[in-house]
Amino acid sequence: MFLSKVGHKSNTLLQKSLYSTIGGFQSPLHITNEPIKPFESTSTDVLLLKKALQKYQSKALEIPLIINGEKIFKNRTFKAQVNPSNHQQVLCNYAQAEPSDVQKAIDAAMESKKAWAKMSLDERSAVFLKAADLISTKYRYDLLATTMLGQGKNVYQAEIDTIGELADFFRFNVKYAFEMYKQQPCESTKGVWNRTEYRPLEGFVYAVSPFNFTAIAGNLFAAPALLGNTCLWKPSATAVLSNYLLMEIMLEAGLPKGVVNFIPGNAEKITEQILNDKHFAALHFTGSTKVFKNLCKEIYSKDHFKEYPRIVGETGGKNFHLVHESCTLEHTVLSTLRGAFEYQGQKCSATSRLYLPESISSEFIDLFKTYLSQIKTEDCSENIKGFIGPVIHEQSFDKLANAIEEAKKDPELEIISGGQYNKSKGFFVEPTLIKTTNPNHKFLKQEFFGPLLTYYVYPNNEFAEICETIDETSDYGLTGSIFAQSRDAILLANEKLRYSAGNFYINDKSTGAVVGQQSFGGSRQSGTCDKAGSGSLLTRFVSVRSIKENFLEISDYKYPHNH
Ligand SMILES: NC(=O)c1ccc[n+]([C@@H]2O[C@H](COP(=O)([O-])OP(=O)(O)OC[C@H]3O[C@@H](n4cnc5c(N)ncnc54)[C@H](O)[C@@H]3O)[C@@H](O)[C@H]2O)c1
Numbered sequence: 010m011f012l013s014k015v016g017h018k019s020n021t022l023l024q025k026s027l028y029s030t031i032g033g034f035q036s037p038l039h040i041t042n043e044p045i046k047p048f049e050s051t052s053t054d055v056l057l058l059k060k061a062l063q064k065y066q067s068k069a070l071e072i073p074l075i076i077n078g079e080k081i082f083k084n085r086t087f088k089a090q091v092n093p094s095n096h097q098q099v100l101c102n103y104a105q106a107e108p109s110d111v112q113k114a115i116d117a118a119m120e121s122k123k124a125w126a127k128m129s130l131d132e133r134s135a136v137f138l139k140a141a142d143l144i145s146t147k148y149r150y151d152l153l154a155t156t157m158l159g160q161g162k163n164v165y166q167a168e169i170d171t172i173g174e175l176a177d178f179f180r181f182n183v184k185y186a187f188e189m190y191k192q193q194p195c196e197s198t199k200g201v202w203n204r205t206e207y208r209p210l211e212g213f214v215y216a217v218s219p220f221n222f223t224a225i226a227g228n229l230f231a232a233p234a235l236l237g238n239t240c241l242w243k244p245s246a247t248a249v250l251s252n253y254l255l256m257e258i259m260l261e262a263g264l265p266k267g268v269v270n271f272i273p274g275n276a277e278k279i280t281e282q283i284l285n286d287k288h289f290a291a292l293h294f295t296g297s298t299k300v301f302k303n304l305c306k307e308i309y310s311k312d313h314f315k316e317y318p319r320i321v322g323e324t325g326g327k328n329f330h331l332v333h334e335s336c337t338l339e340h341t342v343l344s345t346l347r348g349a350f351e352y353q354g355q356k357c358s359a360t361s362r363l364y365l366p367e368s369i370s371s372e373f374i375d376l377f378k379t380y381l382s383q384i385k386t387e388d389c390s391e392n393i394k395g396f397i398g399p400v401i402h403e404q405s406f407d408k409l410a411n412a413i414e415e416a417k418k419d420p421e422l423e424i425i426s427g428g429q430y431n432k433s434k435g436f437f438v439e440p441t442l443i444k445t446t447n448p449n450h451k452f453l454k455q456e457f458f459g460p461l462l463t464y465y466v467y468p469n470n471e472f473a474e475i476c477e478t479i480d481e482t483s484d485y486g487l488t489g490s491i492f493a494q495s496r497d498a499i500l501l502a503n504e505k506l507r508y509s510a511g512n513f514y515i516n517d518k519s520t521g522a523v524v525g526q527q528s529f530g531g532s533r534q535s536g537t538c539d540k541a542g543s544g545s546l547l548t549r550f551v552s553v554r555s556i557k558e559n560f561l562e563i564s565d566y567k568y569p570h571n572h
């Protein structure tokens with residue numbers, strides 16, 4: 010009688026559960042980096058890309074919010090996203106989320122979580138693996154075109170971002186999640202089975218993304234969602250076109266409605282409403298230090314949340330190249346040029362301060378200027394062979410133009426190359442090299458997020474001291490490089506600059522981390538150093554439950570010593 014009652018009860022429970030899994034699977038074995046295509050001018054890839062570029066330039070798209078899988082346009086205010094190479098060209102008009110939309114998105118996230126969190130990791134992974142394949146095949150040229158036009162990238166920069174890094178994030182996250190789930194207690198005593206359960210957070214995740222990497226935007230919602238969390242995603246106003254396409258790809262890949270809710274709009278208002286909801290469980294942010302710090306303050310000032318919110322943020326940088334007299338000159342010059350000026354210096358990892366030893370500084374600068382003189386700023390969607398495009402928007406253009414004007418007047422600064430800017434058609438700022446005589450100048454401290462590189466020449470015999478200066482000059486700690494052939498110099502820099510950069514490069518540029526190879530993120534004022542593209546990031550979006558099951562019954566409340 011008793012047994013049948015128990016049986017009946019557990020059957021009811023099973024019927025209520027939406028999904029059942031027969032066994033578990035292992036993660037796909039062949040997870041490797043997505044190959045990067047070269048886009049040589051006569052290739053079919055270039056033809057297909059040009060077609061896609063034309064498509065997105067022929068008509069401005071109307072972009073809705075996507076909440077609970079529903080596209081919402083009606084009675085909404087729209088804002089335009091323009092092409093930074095040609096600011097008269099509107100690429101899309103996107104709907105602005107209203108308070109009722111934000112509430113609907115929160116409700117959808119909380120509701121969809123009930124089923125999504127119960128799905129096995131295998132099923133959730135399949136969605137992201139399919140999305141990665143859609144990114145690298147069917148939608149490759151669309152993603153490239155929307156990222157090139159909207160975010161002002163040349164084809165190579167778009168390829169390593171919206172194809173390479175994005176597909177890599179989706180696939181490697183799967184590998185890391187399987188590895189994490191496999192981590193189980195190392196001991197179970199006789200008659201006991203100990204288990205570790207990787208629960209998603211109880212509430213929803215708020216993903217806030219920057220303009221400069223479509224891949225980063227993707228990872229901000231994808232990493233938490235893979236683990237059974239649900240998200241509200243607020244894209245950057247200057248990346249809505251590519252980000253919306255990505256959202257559509259996710260739905261085509263089978264992401265259940267409501268798991269990720271796409272809500273472009275007024276950042277302050279949306280955020281205020283989200284932080285007023287007790288179910289807010291985590292902020293997953295990438296953007297500027299100032300915005301992140303304010304968000305942290307806001308979150309810490311509230312005490313109505315159901316769980317302590319997790320805060321994961323990657324922010325700004327003032328990344329250095331430290332050159333030692335033993336370096337190989339040409340390689341160091343070329344690496345610095347790429348590090349500083351690729352994507353117009355708009356990578357958080359961009360080289361923006363350079364330290365040169367006196368003995369080779371003239372030779373270095375002459376060679377650097379020779380290469381710089383070959384580079385033109387241009388619309389890289391018109392000239393597929395282009396190297397440098399526009400900066401993202403007028404605000405950034407004005408900030409950079411002001412900095413250049415300031416440099417012209419400052420007796421401690423000298424413009425060595427570049428210094429021109431023009432916003433008549435697009436937001437073009439010439440790659441600019443500035444020399445300073447003051448190792449503590451604010452141009453060596455402050456992030457400009459544009460094509461400005463400031464350098465300081467140090468006496469050869471003060472290498473150890475310059476390492477200390479580098480460490481102390483800036484509040485950031487994102488990326489940095491040492492260029493040297495001398496092992497002693499490498500060792501010294503490695504030791505003295507341990508906390509100056511979360512990503513430290515030896516004889517390589519400060520940009521270009523690859524998922525699965527160099528996990529990415531900085532500390533100090535550059536972020537929480539949770540490392541995108543690694544298993545450690547995933548641990549921030551789970552709330553671990555320890556389960557102990559006992560198979561043996563006890564027959565006495567007393568322990569042996571009580572007898
Ligand atoms: N460390 C990294 O991994 C990394 C990667 C990419 C970019 N970045 C940093 O991002 C910055 C450039 O990107 P950006 O210009 O898009 O940054 P941003 O800080 O201006 O914007 C980032 C996001 O925050 C939102 N936002 C702005 N004000 C807000 C507010 N008051 N409340 C809530 N959200 C708000 C924006 O709408 C956008 O979605 C640079 O500082 C760069 O170093 C860092």
Ligand SMILES: N[C@@H](CCC=O)C(=O)O
Nearest residue numbers: 356357358520521522529
């Ligand atoms: N993975 C990129 C991240 C750039 C951030 O904006 C790099 O390492 O350059």
